[in-house]
Amino acid sequence: MIEGIYWITWRELKRYFNSKVGILIRFIQPLVWLGFTGNIFSETKILLQQVGFLGTYLDYIAPGVVTMMVLFTSIFGGMTTLLDRRLGYMNRILASPISRTSIALGKVLGISLIALIQSGTLLGIALFLGIRVSTGILGIFAIILTALVVALGFSSISLMVAIKVKSHEAFWGVVNFMGMPLLFVSSALFPLELMPSWLADIAKFNPLTYSIDIMRFFMAPQGSFINLIPNLIIIGLFALIVVSFCAILFNREITKAL
Amino acid sequence: MSIIKVENLTKIYGDFFALNNVSFSVEQGEIFGFLGPNGAGKTTTIMILITLLKPSKGRAFVAGYDVVKEPSKVRANIGYVSQDITVDDYLTGRENLKFQAHLYNLNNENKRIEEILNLVDLSDRADEPVALYSAGMKRRLDIACGLINTPKVLFLDEPTLGLDAQTKRRIWDYIKRLKNELGITIFLTTHYMEEADILCNRVAIIDRGEIKALDKPSILKGHIGDEVINLKLEYLSEAFMDSLKKLQGIKEVKFHDTLCSIKAKGAEGLIPKIFELASIHKVKVESLSSKKPTLEDVFLAYTGRGLRDILSDKEKGKIFGKRMRRFRY
Numbered sequence: 001m002i003e004g005i006y007w008i009t010w011r012e013l014k015r016y017f018n019s020k021v022g023i024l025i026r027f028i029q030p031l032v033w034l035g036f037t038g039n040i041f042s043e044t045k046i047l048l049q050q051v052g053f054l055g056t057y058l059d060y061i062a063p064g065v066v067t068m069m070v071l072f073t074s075i076f077g078g079m080t081t082l083l084d085r086r087l088g089y090m091n092r093i094l095a096s097p098i099s100r101t102s103i104a105l106g107k108v109l110g111i112s113l114i115a116l117i118q119s120g121t122l123l124g125i126a127l128f129l130g131i132r133v134s135t136g137i138l139g140i141f142a143i144i145l146t147a148l149v150v151a152l153g154f155s156s157i158s159l160m161v162a163i164k165v166k167s168h169e170a171f172w173g174v175v176n177f178m179g180m181p182l183l184f185v186s187s188a189l190f191p192l193e194l195m196p197s198w199l200a201d202i203a204k205f206n207p208l209t210y211s212i213d214i215m216r217f218f219m220a221p222q223g224s225f226i227n228l229i230p231n232l233i234i235i236g237l238f239a240l241i242v243v244s245f246c247a248i249l250f251n252r253e254i255t256k257a258l
Numbered sequence: 259m260s261i262i263k264v265e266n267l268t269k270i271y272g273d274f275f276a277l278n279n280v281s282f283s284v285e286q287g288e289i290f291g292f293l294g295p296n297g298a299g300k301t302t303t304i305m306i307l308i309t310l311l312k313p314s315k316g317r318a319f320v321a322g323y324d325v326v327k328e329p330s331k332v333r334a335n336i337g338y339v340s341q342d343i344t345v346d347d348y349l350t351g352r353e354n355l356k357f358q359a360h361l362y363n364l365n366n367e368n369k370r371i372e373e374i375l376n377l378v379d380l381s382d383r384a385d386e387p388v389a390l391y392s393a394g395m396k397r398r399l400d401i402a403c404g405l406i407n408t409p410k411v412l413f414l415d416e417p418t419l420g421l422d423a424q425t426k427r428r429i430w431d432y433i434k435r436l437k438n439e440l441g442i443t444i445f446l447t448t449h450y451m452e453e454a455d456i457l458c459n460r461v462a463i464i465d466r467g468e469i470k471a472l473d474k475p476s477i478l479k480g481h482i483g484d485e486v487i488n489l490k491l492e493y494l495s496e497a498f499m500d501s502l503k504k505l506q507g508i509k510e511v512k513f514h515d516t517l518c519s520i521k522a523k524g525a526e527g528l529i530p531k532i533f534e535l536a537s538i539h540k541v542k543v544e545s546l547s548s549k550k551p552t553l554e555d556v557f558l559a560y561t562g563r564g565l566r567d568i569l570s571d572k573e574k575g576k577i578f579g580k581r582m583r584r585f586r587y
Contacts, residue, residue, distance in 0.1 A: 007360040014357075015348040018387065088342040092403070095308045095338040096361035097330050 004098045008106020009113065012080065016114045023118075030069045030122050034129060037061065037189075044190075051193040055220050062131045063143070063215035064188030067208055069119040070147045071183060074155035075175050077111030078162030082171055085163075094254065104159065104250035108243060111155035112148055119147045132219070139218035146235070150211045153239040156246035163253045187212050207238040261286045261411055261443050262307065267316035269302050269467075276302045278467040279316070284411075284445060284460075289437050291458035292447040293553065299467040300447035301341065304415050307445070308338045321410045334362065337404035341416035341447075343396045347389040351380050351399050354388060355406060362407040370406060378402045378432060394425035401432065405442075412436065414446040418453060426453075433457055451553035461553070463560050470560040478556045484509055485525040486549050489518040489532070492542040501535050516544075525550070 016023070038058035048060055084090040093103060123133075123143065133139045161174050183189070185199060186208040192200040203209050210231040217228055262284035269277040277299045284290040292300045305311035307320055309329035318325045321335035345354050355374060359367035375381045378398040388396060397417070404412055417433065418426040434457065436442045448454050454461045455475045462472040471478060491498075494516055502520070503511050507528055510521040522528050525548040536543050 003360065003363065007357060010360075011346070011349070011357050014353055015346065018348045087344060088340045089344045089346065091310060091340055092338065092344045092358075093361060094310055095333060095336070096358075096407075097333040097363070098361050 001099055001102050004102030005106040005109060008093075008098075008103055009110040012107065012110025013113060015080065016110075016117075026069075026073060026118055027122065027125075029072070030065045031125065033061070033065045033068065034058070034126060038065075047194055048191065051191045052222060053191065053220075054222075058129075059131060059220060060191075060216075061189055062126050063212050063219055064183075064186075066119050066123050066126070066143070066147065066215060067150065067186075067188050067212050068183055069122045070115045070151050071154055071208065072179055073115035073118045074111050074151040074153075075158045075179050077107075077114065077155045078158035078160075078171065078175070080111075081107055081159055082162040082166070082168065085166065086168075090254070100251045100254055101247050103254075104247045105243070107159055108152060108155045108246060111158065112151035115151035115155065116144060116148050119151075120144050134220055135218045142218045143215045146211050146214045149235050149239045150208065153207060153235070153242045156239075156242040160246050160249050163250055182206060182208055187216075207235055210234045259286050260284060261321055262290075262445060263319040264303075264307075265317045267303070267306065267318055268314050269299075269306065269311070270314045275467045277306075277313070280464075280467070280469055281316075282462055282469060282472055284443060286443055287437070287441050288459040289433070289444045289446065289457050291454040291461040292445070292464055293449070293451070293454040293461050293557070294447075294464035295449055298464045300449075300464060301415055302467075303464075304338075304413050304445070304447060308336060308413055309333055334407070335410045337407060337409035337412040339401050339404040339412070339414050339417060341419050343393070343400050345388050345391075345396050345399050345403065348387065350385050350387055351375070351391070352384040354399060354403060358403040358406045364407065367406075370408075374402045374405055377405070377435070392425075393421060394428060397421060397425070397429060398432065401429075405436070409442065411443045411445060414444060416447055416449070418448070418450065430456055451557065455553050463557055465561045471556070475553060479551045479553065484521040484523055485551070487520040487522055487525050487528065487532070488545075488547050488549075489520065490544040490546075491516045491518060491536075492544055495539050495541045498535060498539040498541045501539065502532065505531055505535070 038056075038061055041057045041061075044057050048055075048057065053060055081090070084093070094100075123140065127133065133143070135142070157178070158175060162171055165171050165174060185203045186206045187203065188208060192203050192209065195203065214228055214231050214235070217223075217225065260283035262282075264280060264282050267277055267280045268275065280299070280303065292303060294300055302311065306313050307318055307325060309325050309332050312326060320332045323331040323335070325332050345351075346357070349357065352371060352375070355371045356367060359370060364370060372381070375384050378401060380395060380398060380402065383391070383395065388399065391399065401412075401414070401417070404414075414433070418429050421429065430453070433444065433446070437444055446453075446457065458475060460473060461475050461478060463470045463478075494513065499511065499513065499518075502508060502518075505528065507524050508520055508522045512519045520528075520532075529546065529548065532546070533543065535541075
């Protein structure tokens with residue numbers, strides 16, 4: 001089982017590192033956000049101060065942009081599974097004795113590690129651009145760990161979509177439809193306190209809101225870490241439930257032809 | 259010993275019989291071919307035998323294990339090469355094989371990978387990304403992937419589909435080598451008559467989910483019977499015609515003007531005798547041709563239709579296409 005997961009993940013990562021153009025393209029959008037949006041909205045600093053955030057807007061959205069990278073990398077990650085099925089490669093894997101669950105978990109882990117590499121690199125670039133992580137190296141480690149948990153959750157969702165819809169058009173439709181609202185209706189780009197209350201209420205159901213608050217804490221701590229414990233539990237449970245559900249659904253769908 | 263045993267296998271989709279009461283067995287070490295048009299039930303049979311599809315009725319055993327009850331044991335003992343070339347373009351040839359080896363939990367896979375690469379003549383290109391390979395090389399790598407676990411049975415679904423004539427012949431050579439040098443049992447499907455004829459020890463002709471005939475290609479062709487010799491003469495000679503009919507092995511002689519059509523057994527031996535007779539009777543032969551029955555004739559005889567007729571059978575094709583997509587995508 002563990003070995004199966006390892007090798008499915010191995011292939012995902014090999015494919016990732018062998019497609020060099022793909023790696024670069026994925027950095028464009030987040031960098032645009034950091035470079036432009038972070039500056040365009042710099043005057044909102046006063047608004048942020050009203051709700052107790054003391055840094056610049058760039059400081060504010062840095063965890064949001066890192067999350068954006070995690071979110072989009074993981075939510076598009078189901079694509080390789082869709083391709084594997086389309087091209088018949090999945091049948092080759094299924095005709096071997098490897099356990100079906102380890103295929104699902106290996107895929108999720110592979111996508112999540114890619115999301116981790118991407119967001120880690122982006123965080124590095126952000127640091128280079130002058131964004132501070134005041135909790136130091138341990139804080140960076142905590143941010144990356146948070147990113148991994150979020151990635152596990154959303155790559156599971158992506159894999160479930162891929163296994164369910166079977167066509168490219170539907171896949172892109174669904175994940176695009178999910179991606180943007182998930183990002184906007186969260187604390188990624190703007191504090192919930194400054195949103196209309198109905199939108200803030202919706203944002204409270206978004207796991208990203210909680211993971212972003214954790215990341216933001218480690219970049220510029222405000223208040224006590226104790227306050228974050230509910231956040232940790234929420235994103236942990238979110239990931240656990242979604243990953244398990246994904247493994248079950250994958251098992252069922254992949255053997256449906258049987 | 260039968261390495262594949264299939265008993266009354268039936269697969270129904272709604273009211274469509276993809277397979278209808280199919281029974282056969284494959285002996286160890288032989289190349290067994292399923293010959294039939296698109297949509298005949300070839301891929302359905304393979305999918306059931308490799309445990310990716312459950313039969314509606316009937317049983318099947320591969321390498322001694324029940325495909326429904328003991329799928330993991332079946333999977334460990336087989337290799338599968340699908341009709342689409344399924345190698346990972348982003349990986350190198352060696353990485354493809356490495357991944358494949360670990361799907362089967364093989365340890366010390368490097369030695370096995372070298373062996374397999376040698377077998378399919380890809381050693382010198384093994385570290386290039388597969389995206390740079392030609393179609394023939396990809397197919398060879400594909401087959402190599404199917405061999406990594408030293409399977410007892412190798413399933414090849416349309417192994418030369420879409421390849422040019424030269425590449426096709428090379429793949430045939432590799433397939434023959436697998437059987438002769440490694441003794442692997444091969445179950446292949448094809449809709450190319452020539453392929454079935456050249457490669458297979460035994461062939462089952464399958465159409466609309468049913469096996470119409472099953473035997474050695476030579477025997478199948480023998481059932482069709484006789485060879486036909488066509489003669490064009492300068493002029494008709496009664497005496498020549500009478501003496502032709504008396505030749506041993508000649509079954510029937512028909513004349514249309516100066517064209518003479520002879521049904522016979524053993525045409526090779528008869529042709530010189532025909533020329534002897536012609537010179538005795540001073541008849542000039544303008545042209546002569548002889549034709550042996552092909553598997554296509556066999557197919558026609560058993561199904562009452564030519565392969566091409568069925569290929570244009572659009573309605574059935576559409577229905578079937580939908581069914582097949584269910585497990586391809």
